[in-house]
Amino acid sequence: MNCILVRIPYYIYDGNIAFFKTNAMSKSILYHAGCSVCLSAEQEIVSLIGSENVEIIHLGEQKDQIPMAETHGVKSVPALLTPTGNILHLNYGASMADIKG
Amino acid sequence: MNCILVRIPYYIYDGNIAFFKTNAMSKSILYHAGCSVCLSAEQEIVSLIGSENVEIIHLGEQKDQIPMAETHGVKSVPALLTPTGNILHLNYGASMADIKG
Numbered sequence A, B: 001m002n003c004i005l006v007r008i009p010y011y012i013y014d015g016n017i018a019f020f021k022t023n024a025m026s027k028s029i030l031y032h033a034g035c036s037v038c039l040s041a042e043q044e045i046v047s048l049i050g051s052e053n054v055e056i057i058h059l060g061e062q063k064d065q066i067p068m069a070e071t072h073g074v075k076s077v078p079a080l081l082t083p084t085g086n087i088l089h090l091n092y093g094a095s096m097a098d099i100k101g
Helices: A036-049 A064-069 A096-099 B036-049 B065-069 B094-101
Strands: A002-007 A008-012 A016-019 A027-031 A056-058 A076-081 A087-095 B003-006 B010-013 B017-021 B028-032 B054-057 B076-081 B087-095
Touching: A008 A076, A027 A036, A036 A056, A036 A076, A036 A087, A036 B036, A056 A087, A076 A096, A087 B017, A087 B028, B028 B036, B036 B054, B036 B076, B036 B087, B065 B094, B076 B094, B087 B094
Parallel strands: A027 A056, B028 B054
Antiparallel strands: A002 A008, A008 A016, A027 A076, A076 A087, A087 B087, B003 B010, B010 B017, B028 B076, B076 B087
16 A cells, blocks of 8 residues: 655545544643643653653643543643553642633 | 772762762652552553653652652652652542551
8 A cells, every 4th residue: 555645644545535643642641721830740741751752732722622631531730641541630730620710 | 080980879089988879860759659549650650751760669668768758748649759859749549648557
């Protein structure tokens, strides 16, 4: 099967279009909301695992991401969604209810 | 200045003896107490940052380490002491009072 790279993260092959995430769960996701506890945790996590291994999502600014975060089990921020799909709540900054305002 | 390596972590130089930790805060320390939340967090952290970068201390079995953990700010386990000296409380397994029994 020949693949033609069109642009990341979309490929065309066999005449069909496949959509998939190139970084599907190879990265961790750090959910935060800009609070001081969040920023401190963000610094620590980036320092520990490298900025290339973690995507930062600010739930206060990207409220459309809140349902996905809750689906993964995020109860409060900052929280780290690991590549295995588990949530590590890091200290306590704010609850999801606080973020939803 | 000539340095003669005697054995890690001790060096002799200029006729004096200097004591220093070779891994002073280059590693993180994961404090736990054997609970299921702790074990899950331990797996995640080892997977994320590598077993060579984290020392695991079981406070239930090494109670002499409790004062040092508390000095660093550990309120509950599992908790990660990062190389910068900050504590990340990961989810919630047990309080320090629970561990002290």
